Amino acid sequence: DQQVKQNSPSLSVQEGRISILNCDYTNSMFDYFLWYKKYPAEGPTFLISISSIKDKNEDGRFTVFLNKSAKHLSLHIVPSQPGDSAVYFCAASRSGNTPLVFGKGTRLSVIA
Amino acid sequence: KAGVTQTPRYLIKTRGQQVTLSCSPISGHRSVSWYQQTPGQGLQFLFEYFSETQRNKGNFPGRFSGRQFSNSRSEMNVSTLELGDSALYLCASSRDRHIMNTEAFFGQGTRLTVV
Numbered sequence: 001d002q003q004v005k006q007n008s009p010s011l012s013v014q015e016g017r018i019s020i021l022n023c024d025y026t027n028s029m030f031d032y033f034l035w036y037k038k039y040p041a042e043g044p045t046f047l048i049s050i051s052s053i054k055d056k057n058e059d060g061r062f063t064v065f066l067n068k069s070a071k072h073l074s075l076h077i078v079p080s081q082p083g084d085s086a087v088y089f090c091a092a093s094r095s096g097n098t099p100l101v102f103g104k105g106t107r108l109s110v111i112a
Numbered sequence: 113k114a115g116v117t118q119t120p121r122y123l124i125k126t127r128g129q130q131v132t133l134s135c136s137p138i139s140g141h142r143s144v145s146w147y148q149q150t151p152g153q154g155l156q157f158l159f160e161y162f163s164e165t166q167r168n169k170g171n172f173p174g175r176f177s178g179r180q181f182s183n184s185r186s187e188m189n190v191s192t193l194e195l196g197d198s199a200l201y202l203c204a205s206s207r208d209r210h211i212m213n214t215e216a217f218f219g220q221g222t223r224l225t226v227v
Contacts, residue, residue: 043218
């Protein structure tokens with residue numbers, strides 16, 4: 001039973017355009033959500049997070065939107081750059097000391 | 113400061129053997145978590161250690177075990193290896209288990225191949 005789902009295994013976007021990566025979750029107890037970025041042969045690195053008390057969080061070119069009623073979040077990257085090409089993982093947690101639950105990832109390719 | 117260090121980086125083992133992977137967390141970090149990454153399943157939680165005690169365990173068979181030492185370094189062990197254990201094993205450290213997981217830093221992982 002997959003609690004965090006990233007239904008698009010891959011996404012290709014032209015440089016300068018917007019990249020939108022989607023994530024759905026089933027566990028209504030999740031109240032903290034994170035996006036991680038992973039390059040080949042490296043561990044995931046934290047990108048941006050959002051608490052369930054918010055519906056938007058922005059950090060430079062990266063914005064995460066949370067729709068609690070739909071149990072859906074999305075990561076927007078504007079403008080997309082070739083260096084953004086990586087696998088993006090969505091993760092969720094219940095506040096406090098619970099382990100992160102990850103989606104299977106979406107491979108983003110930004111084409112110059 | 114030095115990041116999370118995992119050793120070895122690559123490992124090839126034969127079915128039925130056992131393997132031990134090591135993780136040295138960032139200095140001052142007391143929580144260590146282990147994840148298994150496979151192409152089909154993404155990152156799956158194995159276990160979490162804090163102050164030498166296992167605090168959480170994922171849904172993996174008893175062949176997977178771990179421990180944490182007084183200096184916060186952690187090891188995980190997989191016995192009676194199966195082909196399906198081939199994966200990237202990732203370790204993440206954080207200062208305290210009661211903070212938001214933004215503080216979790218991942219190592220580069222150990223790529224285990226079982227033949």
